[in-house]
Amino acid sequence: YQQLQSRLATLKIENEEVKKTTEATLQTIQDMVTIEDYDVSECFQHSRSTESVKSTVSETYLSKPSIAKRRANQQETEQFYFMKLREYLEGSN
Numbered sequence: 001y002q003q004l005q006s007r008l009a010t011l012k013i014e015n016e017e018v019k020k021t022t023e024a025t026l027q028t029i030q031d032m033v034t035i036e037d038y039d040v041s042e043c044f045q046h047s048r049s050t051e052s053v054k055s056t057v058s059e060t061y062l063s064k065p066s067i068a069k070r071r072a073n074q075q076e077t078e079q080f081y082f083m084k085l086r087e088y089l090e091g092s093n
Contacts, residue, residue, distance in 0.1 A: 011091065014091060015092055019088050022081065022085050022088050025080055025084060032073070033074070
């Protein structure tokens with residue numbers, strides 16, 4: 001009986017840790033999804049010329065490597081989330 005209680009306590013702690021990780025990862029995914037790929041609002045400051053804005057937009061925000069990297073990071077985070085969610089669901093049974 002003592003061993004069962006000890007094992008149950010250990011599993012409960014492990015399960016809580018996985019749950020916390022899952023929740024944090026989900027928040028990260030939600031933050032990633034809310035970022036627009038073409039958010040250029042930072043370019044429009046009063047001191048910038050039209051050419052400066054065009055240059056910043058084309059070099060930074062519309063660069064394919066930047067977009068591809070963000071999407072790859074998001075996909076990797078989503079895969080991690082689903083792995084942890086599965087671990088949590090299997091551990092809670």
